[in-house]
Amino acid sequence: MQAYPVNLVVTSGEPAGIGPELSLAATLSFLKEQANVCVTLLGDGSLLQVPKGVDADVLARLRIESIELGASVTPGQLNSANAPYVLSLLDAAVEGCLAGRFDAMITAPLQKSIINIAGMPFTGHTEYLAKACKIDHVVMMLCALLPAGFLGLKNPRELRVALVTTHLPLKDVPGALTQKHILETIQVVHRDLQKKFGITKPVIRVAGLNPHAGESGYMGREEIDIISPAIALAKLEGIEVTGPYPGDTMFSAQSLDHVDAYIAMYHDQGLAPFKFVTFGGGVNVTLGLPIIRSSVDHGTALDIAGQGIADPSSMLEALRLAYRLAVNEKASNS
DSSP states (O other): OOOOSEEEEEEOOOTTSSHHHHHHHHHHHHHHHOSSEEEEEEEOGGGOOOOTTOOHHHHHTEEEEEOOOSSOOBTTBOOGGGHHHHHHHHHHHHHHHHTTSOSEEEEOOOOHHHHHHTTOOOOOHHHHHHHHTTOSOOEEEEEEEEOTTGGGOSSOEEEEEEESSOSOOGGGHHHHOOHHHHHHHHHHHHHHHHHTTOOSSOEEEEEOSSGGGGTTTTTOSHIIIIIHHHHHHHHHTTOEEEEEEOTTTSSOGGGGGTOSEEEESSHHHHHHHHHHHHTTOOEEEEESSSSOEEEESSOOOGGGTTTTOOOOHHHHHHHHHHHHHHHHHHHHHO
16 A cells, blocks of 8 residues: 555544535545545445545545444434444544554544433543543634735735633633633643644734723733733743733734734634634644644534535635644654
8 A cells, every 4th residue: 555645534523414425525625636645534434435437546545444333324313323433433533643644633523412412421522632642731723714805914814713711601611711721721822833833933812801801800800810920921931922802802803914823711702703704614723632633613514414515615624734734743853
C-alpha cells in the first residue's frame, strides 16, 4: 500500500443524520483538490457507498473502514441502539491518531441526546476527546475564512473564536470561571496558534462576562476578581493578550485585521456572532489535544437526512483545515 505525506481519518457521525453523506461527498471533493493526501472514512459500509464514475486516482487515496451498526438505520429517525456505534467511530479515530497512523481526525456531527438516552453520559466531542487523550484542559475554537470585501476587509482574514466554557447551562457559567481556568485557556490558544497554525506572535482578545465588561464592578465583579488577573498573568508570560472587552463590542470589524483569536467566556457569547457572519462555513477545532481534530460547525440535520440536499461545505472546510494543521505540525517537528 502506497504511503502518503498526510493521512486523515473521518468519523461519519450519527448514522440517521447527514453525517455519512457529508463525509463521503466532502472527502471525494477534497481528494480531487489535494493530491498528496489519503483519507480514511470510518462508518458502516452500507452508509458510505461510493458513487460510480469517481476518478481512479481519487479512489486510490480513499479508504473505507467499515464499523458495523448496532441496528438498521432509517434517515431522520434516531435509535439509541446505535449510540455505542457512534462512540466506537471516535475511539477508532483517536486510537489511530495517537498511534501515528493518522495525522488528523475530522468528525461529522453526532446527536448528544441519543447517546445520553442510551445510558452513556456525553457532553460533546470536545469533552469526550479530552478524556480519551487523558488531557485535563482542552479548548473549543471555531474558525472561518472571511473574504475580502466582507465587513470592509481589504484582504481575506481568518476569524477564530475560542471558548473558556463550552456546553454548560448559562446559570453554571459564573461558577465555572476561575483565574486558573481562564489563564490555561489563554495559554492553550496561544500555544496551538503558534504550533498548529504557524502564527509566530499571536494577538488575542478576551471578553468579559457581564454587560459592559462589568462596568467597573457595577454590573458584576468577575472581570475585576477573575478575568483581569488571568490576563495580567498571561501578559507576564509574554503572551500578547488584551481585555476584558464587552461581549457586544469585542468583535469589531476593525479588529479583524490584527487579532488572531477572540476568547469568549461562554458558548453563545462567542458562537452567536461567529455563526452569524460565517453562514455555516465554519470549522470547529479542539485545541490542547496531542492530536489534531476538526469538525463541522453544525448539527445532524435529521429533517433533511438521506435526501441528498445537505451542504458539505463546512465538512470540506474541516478537511482543508485539518490538512493544513497537519502540514504545519509536520513542518514544526522536522
